[in-house]
Amino acid sequence: MSLKRLSIEGVRNLAPVEIAPGENLNWFHGANGAGKTSVLEAVFLLARGRSFRSHRISSVIQHGQDRVRVVACRWPDGMTLGMERSAGSWRGRIGGKECLRLSEFAACLPLVLMQPDSHRLIDGGPEHRRQYLDWQLFHVEPHYLETWQRYARYLRQRNAGLRSGASDAVLQALEQPMAEAGERMSAFRAGLVDKARVVIDSLAATLGIHLPGAVEFRYRRGYPAEEGLLGALSASRARDRELGFTRPGPHRGELVIQCAGQAAAQELSRGQQKLLALLLQLSQLDGLVGEGVRPLLLLDDPVSELDGRHFGLVLDWLEQQPVQAWVTATVPCPTAGRMFHVEQGKIERVL
Numbered sequence: 001m002s003l004k005r006l007s008i009e010g011v012r013n014l015a016p017v018e019i020a021p022g023e024n025l026n027w028f029h030g031a032n033g034a035g036k037t038s039v040l041e042a043v044f045l046l047a048r049g050r051s052f053r054s055h056r057i058s059s060v061i062q063h064g065q066d067r068v069r070v071v072a073c074r075w076p077d078g079m080t081l082g083m084e085r086s087a088g089s090w091r092g093r094i095g096g097k098e099c100l101r102l103s104e105f106a107a108c109l110p111l112v113l114m115q116p117d118s119h120r121l122i123d124g125g126p127e128h129r130r131q132y133l134d135w136q137l138f139h140v141e142p143h144y145l146e147t148w149q150r151y152a153r154y155l156r157q158r159n160a161g162l163r164s165g166a167s168d169a170v171l172q173a174l175e176q177p178m179a180e181a182g183e184r185m186s187a188f189r190a191g192l193v194d195k196a197r198v199v200i201d202s203l204a205a206t207l208g209i210h211l212p213g214a215v216e217f218r219y220r221r222g223y224p225a226e227e228g229l230l231g232a233l234s235a236s237r238a239r240d241r242e243l244g245f246t247r248p249g250p251h252r253g254e255l256v257i258q259c260a261g262q263a264a265a266q267e268l269s270r271g272q273q274k275l276l277a278l279l280l281q282l283s284q285l286d287g288l289v290g291e292g293v294r295p296l297l298l299l300d301d302p303v304s305e306l307d308g309r310h311f312g313l314v315l316d317w318l319e320q321q322p323v324q325a326w327v328t329a330t331v332p333c334p335t336a337g338r339m340f341h342v343e344q345g346k347i348e349r350v351l
Contacts, residue, residue: 005021010065011070012060013344014347019340025327027338043326045068046082049105070082080096094108106138110293111295114300137192143184183229185250192287200215207317209310212268212272215264274305278314289321300328333351
């Protein structure tokens with residue numbers, strides 16, 4: 001799916017605007033600070049209800065305004081999606097009906113974001129890599145969100161029981177369904193890592209990306225596989241009581257990435273980490289497309305992040321994908337696509 005119309009009001013320095021994007025490549029160029037990234041931010045706000053640039057919505061709301069408003073029409077079904085966000089509230093509508101859950105927007109508007117700090121996927125904490133796996137599974141596995149929510153609910157309840165001194169019988173009653181949901185989560189994640197490994201190898205060859213050693217991916221469950229989650233929860237119960245929280249489980253799982261037998265974050269330079277993060281994110285895109293999902297791709301300033309050769313190969317690859325791409329840059333588009341010029345918050349289509 002893609003957007004055929006986007007209306008933005010109250011986002012940073014952008015003047016109120018309605019954009020008619022093209023079906024494939026959309027290129028927004030202009031000087032630094034012109035408002036290019038704010039266009040991507042508006043799309044992200046619509047899909048996720050939050051900004052990828054700031055944790056505070058007040059910093060996103062334009063000076064003198066009390067809220068942001070983003071409305072889009074989706075192609076090919078013509079469904080309308082709209083959201084308003086103020087400092088203290090969020091309102092959303094899908095197809096003219098009030099929406100209460102952000103997850104419904106995420107399901108209606110899947111997107112992949114690539115930005116200058118995407119290397120955090122490699123050198124950031126394990127939560128970044130868990131989110132990477134969970135986001136894709138949310139879109140391609142119909143029961144994953146429900147499984148994740150069940151596990152999270154039992155985890156909260158067990159942690160509360162540990163802190164309040166609940167009996168072993170109470171904790172055991174929580175641990176059985178918690179372990180069932182956790183084992184399913186781990187199986188989903190491990191299966192996705194196995195699939196992604198093959199795609200990443202193929203993409204590396206297509207894009208001419210060569211790293212200083214073989215790259216290995218594996219999923220670490222967060223508990224001993226041979227013991228199982230139920231056994232691990234039972235064995236750790238006494239120590240968990242002392243600490244007041246649950247140690248074993250997929251909430252501590254991790255996508256382990258190594259290069260030449262060492263942690264990729266230590267072995268690779270910052271530039272090499274960005275190339276590896278690019279492979280991971282494009283493999284995510286490929287995986288979604290393979291499951292019949294047509295996501296949006298938001299690329300913030302890739303020209304400054306990739307050398308000309310690699311970026312050209314990425315554009316060539318994207319031309320073959322059923323994906324609507326939104327790209328920002330300080331230079332005009334080097335290939336066929338719909339081009340917009342952004343200057344002092346005003347957006348004008350030029351091609």
